[in-house]
Amino acid sequence: MNQIVTTPGKMVSQLSRIISDYLKTAEFEVSLAAILDVIQDEYEDGVPYVLSYSKSDHSLSHLVSGDRMDSRYLAGIQSFKAGPAVAACGSAAHYKRPVMIDQVADHGNFLSFRDLMLALDVHSCCAYPLMEDDGELLGTLSIYFKRDLSELDLTCMEVILPFVNLLFHHYQRQSQSKVLAETLAQRLKSVTDQLDGMVYAFHRDGQGTYSISYLSEGVQDLFGCSSDAAYKDVNALFSVIHPDDLDAVMASVEDSYSQAQDWDYQYRIVVDGALKWVHGRSKIKIYEDGTATWNGVIIDITKEKELESQIETTTNNIQGILYKFRLTVDGEIYMPYVSNGVTKLLGYSPNEMMAKKSGFFKEGLHKDSRDMFFNTIMYSAKHLTLKRMTFQFKHKNGQYRWMHSNSTPQRCNNGDIEWQGILVDVTKEQELLIANTNLSFELTQLIDHANAPIFGIDNCGNVNEWNQKAHEITGYSKDEVMGQAFVQTYITEEYKVSVEEVLDKALTGEETANYEVPVFTKSGD
Known part of the structure; x- marks a missing residue:
């Protein structure tokens, strides 16, 4: 995100x-x-x-x-x-x-x-x-x-x-x-009366009794009560707090007072049967006599909560994880955010992953990926360029998984570099690629060391394969013949037409009986 x-x-x-x-x-x-x-x-x-x-x-x-x-x-x-x-x-x-x-x-x-x-x-x-x-x-x-x-x-x-x-x-x-x-x-x-919420002044006397000293007109739309009703009895505001949240809300106010810290809390209210999410923030001032006043605002964040829920659902459905990865000015690395998909991908919960520090990432990287990973990060941090890389990282179960990351960096105000991007599991694709590479190598080795001469030509009739036995018989090395017109260069004049016909049939997939091909040797024979 x-x-x-x-x-x-x-x-x-x-x-x-x-x-x-x-x-x-x-x-x-x-x-x-x-x-x-x-x-x-x-x-x-x-x-x-x-x-x-x-x-x-x-x-x-x-x-x-x-x-x-x-x-x-x-x-x-x-x-x-x-x-x-x-x-x-x-x-x-x-x-x-x-x-x-x-x-x-x-x-x-x-x-x-x-x-x-x-x-x-x-x-x-x-x-x-x-x-x-x-x-x-x-x-x-x-x-x-x-x-x-x-x-x-x-x-x-x-x-x-x-x-x-x-x-x-x-x-x-x-x-x-x-x-x-x-x-x-x-x-x-x-x-303030036109805000999607209300501005208020909330008072606590020396005996711990709460009251309201100011409310904007927004209280009617938000809490379903008039400002006059709240002035007369502060419970007009408390009574609509969701029963499951009431104790926590009151505890947060008491904590604000006892710790002399500004109040900042999100909670649910139920107005006319409809559930709303609200966010309250206020500055506290504690007086010498022990009384206190909070001046602040409470706004409706129901839409934001619905959006957060939609975002969470979307990120959970992504075949991978969304993440933030940060490199501090001191050289430390950590992840300030990671989506829930990390559990499926690497076996760790988001909180576990966000608590990890530099040593975890260094140890989790496969030894063959470690230098490339950190070199890519340093280059991206220096030039603020898009970071793409494929690497191996250890799952919580101890097995290594192939990962591909794609992220964009930005410089923070404190000098840190932070990347935001997506990480996907490409283990199956990478294993298939490695298997194909190994198969290609084995096939090349088989052709090159065969006891019979083997050569290949492309659709244009140029040589694109030439094994060691062909080199041994003709005297021409692979480097000498690659890309050369096979018929025109290495076939005697009287056989050029017939060889051309046989090769054309082979290139179109038509089988031909065994056919002996006379070729020039390097010595001219």
Whole structure:
């Protein structure tokens, strides 16, 4: 599998807090940079940036970017004119609509940036216009990747966009801090109420009693109860938790409190007879008096769970395994992910395989495959090229199996190299290939050492086989006759026609009685 499935709603709680902090500080660029940090945390391979728009000359200029941005890319986006075919951000600004481009180095919008895209190995870019309520353009939010875009990337960006747009909107329109705070709070409420989930503040008093101090309107659609009902009795939220999950959910909240760690948990709820999966995340703040508050978000991940189930079913049906294989900067190797098929393939469970370290892989490789395996890995890691190889690896039962792997590498932020690919069992095919090779060798040996002269010709009448006895009788070595026209070169004139007829019949599969073939010897006899 080419990517890790993440949940767009994981970012909402952090983004809400950033907007809330901005209400207190009005530090626009600091808050905007904090939002980009959230994006970078969710996309370890993405680099986000924001450009501001100047209506006077229809230009875009750099405002803030993620700290992973390459200096060469940064230099290229300092200031430039927007236009219909100017990268992704320039096009998004021109048309005032989102623009997503894969394979940017080959796209017409990136002709002026092609060399830079190739040098930085940028594969894709998406850009979104930041707009006023009246349709006026404020700037663009963009992110580039060293891989192709996925639907999940676009879904997450659509969740982030309202927060960035909201920040831009009020930065441009700020007047008195009190008015700004009231307006922004209302807009924030509007954004959170439209989420596929709810934003909340959850409180624990000194006696361990829980209550709700804030809920967005999304609680009605998600939990089937009104915010007023939850304010009055927090059990309105607890009562819909699946009976098999209730104790574990409450234990996770208590663990968050006792360990002073943020809460992050997935569980099931039953609303009007329908089963839903939800994912809750929140920041905890514990006060000196022992009370605590969690500020966070709970979102509906039912569709994601259904997708995970479909993916698991698909991977289990693949005749092989999907895997991730990582080479660390320290030279260690391990598998951070392997599908269930590994049990059938090598006898190990996925958890067993993912716990293995370098020594296991070195010992498991057949001695004839070991050098080739590690040389291929090192070359692929150095040049980031596709890795294909066939090798022998030891099954858990001690028998060696032939494996063929096909994977694509990428460099991680910490310098590790990670391959994602598929591994299949080719033992039967490899054993058949070896058997055929051995048979071919034995046949060659039989022909070459026969006590009678044996020669072969192809469809064009040229020599393609010549054994040692033929060499001994004629004086011509195999190297001398291979590829030569047999009849024209080695048959006397008076027999050429008859020999030609016999050979033509043989080549068409027509049997011929024993026939003596007179040939020239090297001595001229």
